[in-house]
Amino acid sequence: MLKLNKKDLWDNFELYLGGVFIAITVITVIINVFTRYVLKFTFIWAEEIAVIGFVWTIFLGAAGAFKHKMLMGVDFLLQITKGKMRALVELISNLFVFVVAIAMCSMSFIYVINSKKITAALQISYKWLNVAIPLSFMMISLYAIINLVHNILRLAGKSADKTVPQERD
Secondary structure (H helix, E strand, C coil), X not given: CCCCCHHHHHHCHHHHHHHHHHHHHHHHHHHHHHHHHCCCCCCCCHHXXXXXXXXXXXXXXXXXXXXXXXXXXXXXXXXXXXXXXXXXXXXXXXXXXXXXXXXXXXXXXXXXXXXXXECCCCCCECHHHHCHHHHHHHHHHHHHHHHHHHHHHHHHCCCCCCCCCCCCC
């Protein structure tokens, strides 16, 4: 029997939720392709479900990738720096990401609030599609704050960030 690891689920909830959305997207597209070419009809709502699932997948995946330090970012600078200089580059990078994420979160929140469109087939407000954007930037902001705290503690010599490989001076 498959055991559910609650800690892993909590630590990676955005990736699991994104996985659910990509599964919904793929299944919807497969069903629609089958009905179009084999049964000669299409579900008018299939494209909307696929787009909604895909948008949620993209933004949840971006938040998860940032959380697990899997985005490209300033990887080149991190590879050529060591010790305190590397910690300083990480601090500046995380500060920049935090500022941009907060700005994007606030702008996308305003965009969602002002969104008046509804989907053609399902008559769903685009707010349900677009709310993925401020939510993901909110998560990225939170993860950037966590990274900033680790960076500051590391620069102060009080703590080592266990998630980032440490360089020897």
